[in-house]
Amino acid sequence: MSDVATLPLAPAPGRGKTLRRLARRNKVAAVAGLILLVIIVLSLLAPVLGLSDPVLMSPADRLKPPGEAGLMGTDRFGRDIFARILFGTRISLIVGVAAVLVAAFFGTIIGLIAGYVGRWQEYVSMRVMDVLFSFPSIVLAILIVTIVGAGFPSIVMAIALVQTPIFARIVRGSTLSVKNMEYVHAAEAGGADMGLILRRHILPNVAAPILVQLALSMSGAITMEAALSYLGLGAVPPTPSLGSMLNENRSSMEIAPWTVLYPGLALAVIVLCINMFGDAVRDYMDPRIRKSM
Amino acid sequence: MFSFLARRLITVFLPTLFGMSILVFGAMHLIPGSYVDVLLGVGQDITPEHRQQIVAQYGLDKSVPMQYLTWLGNVLTGDFGNSLKSGNAVSSEILSRLPVTLELAVLATVVSLLLAIPAGIISALYRGHWIDTVLRLVALVGLSVPNFLIATMLVLFVSTQWKVLPTTGFVPIGDGLGANLRSLVLPVISLGALLAASIMRMMRSSMLEELGKEYLTVARAKGLQQRTVVLGHALRNSLIPVITVVGIQTGYMLGGTVIVEQVFAIPGIGRLALDAVSQRDYPLVMGSVLFIASAFVFMNLVTDIIYGFVDPRIRVGGKAQ
Numbered sequence: 171m172s173d174v175a176t177l178p179l180a181p182a183p184g185r186g187k188t189l190r191r192l193a194r195r196n197k198v199a200a201v202a203g204l205i206l207l208v209i210i211v212l213s214l215l216a217p218v219l220g221l222s223d224p225v226l227m228s229p230a231d232r233l234k235p236p237g238e239a240g241l242m243g244t245d246r247f248g249r250d251i252f253a254r255i256l257f258g259t260r261i262s263l264i265v266g267v268a269a270v271l272v273a274a275f276f277g278t279i280i281g282l283i284a285g286y287v288g289r290w291q292e293y294v295s296m297r298v299m300d301v302l303f304s305f306p307s308i309v310l311a312i313l314i315v316t317i318v319g320a321g322f323p324s325i326v327m328a329i330a331l332v333q334t335p336i337f338a339r340i341v342r343g344s345t346l347s348v349k350n351m352e353y354v355h356a357a358e359a360g361g362a363d364m365g366l367i368l369r370r371h372i373l374p375n376v377a378a379p380i381l382v383q384l385a386l387s388m389s390g391a392i393t394m395e396a397a398l399s400y401l402g403l404g405a406v407p408p409t410p411s412l413g414s415m416l417n418e419n420r421s422s423m424e425i426a427p428w429t430v431l432y433p434g435l436a437l438a439v440i441v442l443c444i445n446m447f448g449d450a451v452r453d454y455m456d457p458r459i460r461k462s463m
Numbered sequence: 464m465f466s467f468l469a470r471r472l473i474t475v476f477l478p479t480l481f482g483m484s485i486l487v488f489g490a491m492h493l494i495p496g497s498y499v500d501v502l503l504g505v506g507q508d509i510t511p512e513h514r515q516q517i518v519a520q521y522g523l524d525k526s527v528p529m530q531y532l533t534w535l536g537n538v539l540t541g542d543f544g545n546s547l548k549s550g551n552a553v554s555s556e557i558l559s560r561l562p563v564t565l566e567l568a569v570l571a572t573v574v575s576l577l578l579a580i581p582a583g584i585i586s587a588l589y590r591g592h593w594i595d596t597v598l599r600l601v602a603l604v605g606l607s608v609p610n611f612l613i614a615t616m617l618v619l620f621v622s623t624q625w626k627v628l629p630t631t632g633f634v635p636i637g638d639g640l641g642a643n644l645r646s647l648v649l650p651v652i653s654l655g656a657l658l659a660a661s662i663m664r665m666m667r668s669s670m671l672e673e674l675g676k677e678y679l680t681v682a683r684a685k686g687l688q689q690r691t692v693v694l695g696h697a698l699r700n701s702l703i704p705v706i707t708v709v710g711i712q713t714g715y716m717l718g719g720t721v722i723v724e725q726v727f728a729i730p731g732i733g734r735l736a737l738d739a740v741s742q743r744d745y746p747l748v749m750g751s752v753l754f755i756a757s758a759f760v761f762m763n764l765v766t767d768i769i770y771g772f773v774d775p776r777i778r779v780g781g782k783a784q
Contacts, residue, residue, distance in 0.1 A: 304483065306759050309755050312748075317493050403740070420618075431619060434615055438612060445606070
């Protein structure tokens with residue numbers, strides 16, 4: 171979102187100063203990052219914040235408006251919406267991080283080998299990635315959930331499988347541009363085996379695009395988790411998830427709009443902030459854009 | 464042009480479809496439990512002889528590669544097998560749902576184009592102005608917020624709070640075009656938001672790029688009005704990258720319909736696939752998933768072809784290779 175052309179010039183920063191410079195340069199991203207940080211901390215601390223039980227039903231308190239019971243009211247089972255949002259966000263974040271890490275791990279290995287080895291290994295693995303990439307992600311996820319069954323392990327798998335080709339392609343591309351560097355040839359001439367070359371010499375040099383993609387993939391992963399849970403393929407009731415809250419409260423939305431309004435706002439804020447933050451990180455890390463600034 | 468098309472077909476389109484068919488077929492055979500039990504459903508009491516008969520009937524006694532080839536042969540002739548629940552042919556189930564999904568997707572694409580291209584041009588021309596800021600903010604929301612959330616919020620405000628439009632419930636086109644379109648307003652907005660936002664962003668940036676080029680300086684220097692410069696010269700060239708975005712995003716829209724159809728209870732292909740998943744109707748899952756995925760790959764091929772038509776450089780480059 172950040173308008174690249176309007177960003178001021180800056181010399182390449184040292185490692186520790188990167189984030190601070192990023193924040194100073196792009197105020198929107200800084201605010202987005204701050205909101206994200208608050209949300210992450212709150213949701214990770216959710217179990218120790220003394221909130222009401224997010225799954226315990228209390229029929230006496232059903233559909234109480236915000237203020238009357240809890241910060242954001244209660245749903246039709248009398249459960250505190252605010253508590254459910256925090257616990258739901260916690261699950262979204264955990265699922266998102268887990269899925270993206272799994273995708274980055276396998277995508278990196280596939281991309282490194284495809285890029286470095288070439289030959290048929292490259293052809294086969296990249297065609298497989300093409301096929302995975304060619305499915306509309308939600309359809310691929312549905313296919314996986316059909317096989318493995320609903321629940322968090324299978325949606326982590328589904329999201330990871332959707333994201334793996336992205337990492338594989340990026341890593342392969344970067345590996346191709348690094349593998350003919352002199353220091354790689356030197357290591358090869360020195361008799362280093364492939365594993366060592368990939369780990370020690372190539373991986374550190376393709377790490378930056380991987381990190382950027384980690385940030386960019388997070389919003390996709392969280393959106394996908396919410397979508398799958400909304401469709402009833404993810405979170406199993408009564409476990410709260412932002413997606414399943416939107417779905418299960420549809421029937422009470424006319425008389426109790428807060429039951430969907432707040433989970434919806436929470437999801438929108440999280441995804442928007444991740445996207446703005448991710449975009450800023452990408453703009454900052456992309457040397458082509460940075461040079462043109 | 465022909466060789467360009469043939470090359471795309473052979474190197475990208477067909478291998479991808481082939482890979483997809485293996486993946487879908489393999490996925491169904493990875494389901495825990497034997498495929499026979501899956502076909503029969505749980506709790507069926509059958510004699511071993513009957514079981515053998517079914518195994519033979521579906522060719523499950525053959526090797527897996529043979530089964531795949533048989534299945535692929537059937538699929539290529541349009542035979543996806545029969546639905547386990549309704550007993551109808553999967554292909555006819557898909558075809559009966561197709562018009563609804565097509566109507567939804569086409570309407571969403573048309574509305575997105577009509578809104579987003581002018582918006583992108585305005586945003587580029589008023590760069591830095593508050594109009595630009597507002598339009599880009601709207602685009603950011605359209606890009607970030609998932610379609611089912613947009614849908615839920617629309618239903619929450621437009622239908623249940625302001626009571627402007629009906630909540631959910633699809634009205635078939637046979638019951639009157641007006642009522643049909645009214646029932647599609649919110650689904651079209653939910654489905655088209657992502658496409659419109661992508662088009663608007665691409666339109667804005669490619670228009671900005673074109674406006675900075677020398678031939679436009681020449682056009683202005685010879686005294687052409689801004690209107691002619693923008694609409695007559697810059698627009699044509701800046702639409703080229705937009706075509707790719709439209710093509711790719713229209714493909715993604717096929718995935719989007721799965722969710723939007725579910726939210727608004729629209730009986731299209733996406734809902735067919737989801738219902739099939741929840742009913743464990745595996746032939747129907749295979750058929751509808753393969754159909755949606757092939758349509759997606761097909762859209763990408765169409766995008767390539769159109770791109771080749773409008774941008775001679777790609778065509779010529781293809782020949783040279």
